[in-house]
Amino acid sequence: MEWAMNTAALISNDWFFLLLIALVFWSVDKHLSIKLLIIFALSTYTNHFLHHTIPTPSSDAVSSVLPPKDVQIATAFWGFLIPEISDKRYTLLACLLIAALSFTEMQYGGYSVQDVIVAILLGSFFVYLIYRSDWISSVPQPIIFSFTMVIPSALLLLFPEGAYYAGLLLGGGIGYNMELIKNRMQFATVMWKRGITCIIGISGLFVIAYLNIFFAPTTLFSFVHAILIGLWLTLLLPILSVKTGLYRQSHVTKHLMH
Structure with missing residues (x-):
């Protein structure tokens, strides 16, 4: 449905994340904000790199693994905040958001289950990478x-x-x-x-x-x-x-x- 894709595009827009990062930096926590900026920029850079370097398969070819950006960034960004906020309600909300974006991309974005899994794994990797940078x-x-x-x-x-x-x-x-x-x-x-x-x-x-x-x-x-x-x-x-x-x-x- 068009409204689902429009909603996914809105909450996955680069400026949406940058505004959140900026508001956190200016009014809440500078250290948390810079980590969010790093995880957002690195994850998005990697997603664009993969989409430019992995050839898009033809209709009769075996599907290439092209992780959907929306799912990868959501997993990295909202997933990073799960241990930071450490609240069961937020954890549930973040998981539901990632699941909803995954379903939307598979249903209306033309991505496969394999693509979504790779996106979630990549997003999770960047979360792990930032947390291991102490x-x-x-x-x-x-x-x-x-x-x-x-x-x-x-x-x-x-x-x-x-x-x-x-x-x-x-x-x-x-x-x-x-x-x-x-x-x-x-x-x-x-x-x-x-x-x-x-x-x-x-x-x-x-x-x-x-x-x-x-x-x-x-x-x-x-x-x-x-x-x-x-x-x-x-x-x-x-x-x-x-x-x-x-x-x-x-x-x-x-x-x-x-």
């Missing part, structure tokens, strides 16, 4: 900062079509690192200040998003555009919130991964 907290910051530039750049060279997601990783990684070292935004205790900060942040995101109407859709622009989005989310808006007095600056310097 050792990063013991790595010196200069090394971590180097990795935040080297890894996204390598991903860009490997798969230029994934420039947008490599750019998100680069901008988000650099911005988050600089935020924790230099700016150190501390959330306000009053909710109206958090609300105003989020409104300003979302407005800025929309302005940045619409820059693409003024430039040709090249790989370089896509990469730079995504870097700017990542920087606004993790550094520029936090700096603005501190400068305007909406938030305060913490005097405690924290490590990149908490």
Whole structure:
């Protein structure tokens, strides 16, 4: 049914996830948000890479394994939050959402059960990968900062079509690192200040998003555009919130991964 596909497209849209990640970063938990950004960008990059490198089978050929993006991202994003939230009601809701998206893709998206299983496994792998990254907290910051530039750049060279997601990783990684070292935004205790900060942040995101109407859709622009989005989310808006007095600056310097 058309409404099912439209609903699946809405809750699986890149901007839907980016807005959620941004709101978490600006008003709830910076450390959780950057992990969500990494898991979203890596998982989506991988999905696009697979869809570009695995040939689409003809109607009379054996089906290739092409994981549906909606299912893979939902598994990675909502699945990552299951142990973070640690609530049975949320766990049930997340599982129902993933199951509903899986059914929709098989019923109306032309994907097979095998495709959906692979998508769920890939999403689960990225959840495991992020949760096993706690050792990063013991790595010196200069090394971590180097990795935040080297890894996204390598991903860009490997798969230029994934420039947008490599750019998100680069901008988000650099911005988050600089935020924790230099700016150190501390959330306000009053909710109206958090609300105003989020409104300003979302407005800025929309302005940045619409820059693409003024430039040709090249790989370089896509990469730079995504870097700017990542920087606004993790550094520029936090700096603005501190400068305007909406938030305060913490005097405690924290490590990149908490």
